[in-house]
């Protein structure tokens with residue numbers, strides 16, 4: 001195991017502990033994966049984060065035998081959608097999945113998140129979709145999650161939770177915090193008569209602003225999220241209808 005890989009494994013564990021500390025996740029229900037040199041590093045199944053060590057992170061090849069894994073512990077039961085997302089979305093290098101309370105409440109009500117706040121533009125469009133329901137850990141869940149994530153960097157999973165994507169681990173976790181914040185804001189607005197929604201043009205303008213100035217400035221000025229903002233341009237710089245551009249996968 002090379003030193004950069006050990007550092008990445010440690011970073012995964014650190015982010016697992018952080019998402020429990022900041023209320024984004026409960027227990028061991030969440031899981032995190034990162035792309036590294038043709039493999040996926042993913043948290044092991046049902047392992048308390050406080051007891052997790054770098055060696056326990058499972059490694060799965062992105063090509064070759066589907067579902068093969070290395071490590072002392074089985075990969076997360078949700079390895080299928082992690083693997084399928086990394087295989088089909090070359091711009092994505094990290095995935096955070098949690099049962100964050102407000103995201104999950106909306107997902108139970110089968111409500112997508114509309115353009116109630118401009119930060120939704122950081123997810124590549126004017127909505128955060130909610131997938132169809134499928135049993136956890138199944139290929140069916142992976143398929144419906146991929147559909148809900150088409151052209152987006154986050155989605156809700158019906159009666160289950162949420163998925164946030166990133167070009168790096170930091171950016172995936174940053175989006176996970178933003179997604180739960182959007183869900184909470186929308187939920188609260190529903191209690192006072194419902195939101196006044198932003199138009200597609202207003203979301204596109206926000207996305208263009210993110211492109212020009214970077215999300216870092218937008219975050220610093222207007223957001224109270226505690227997770228470090230990304231330092232490079234987000235995919236949301238594209239118009240909401242744009243498909244993700246294919247490009248070579250980058251190492252995180």
Ligand SMILES: [Zn+2]
Nearest residue numbers: 029098160161
């Ligand atoms: Zn789950």
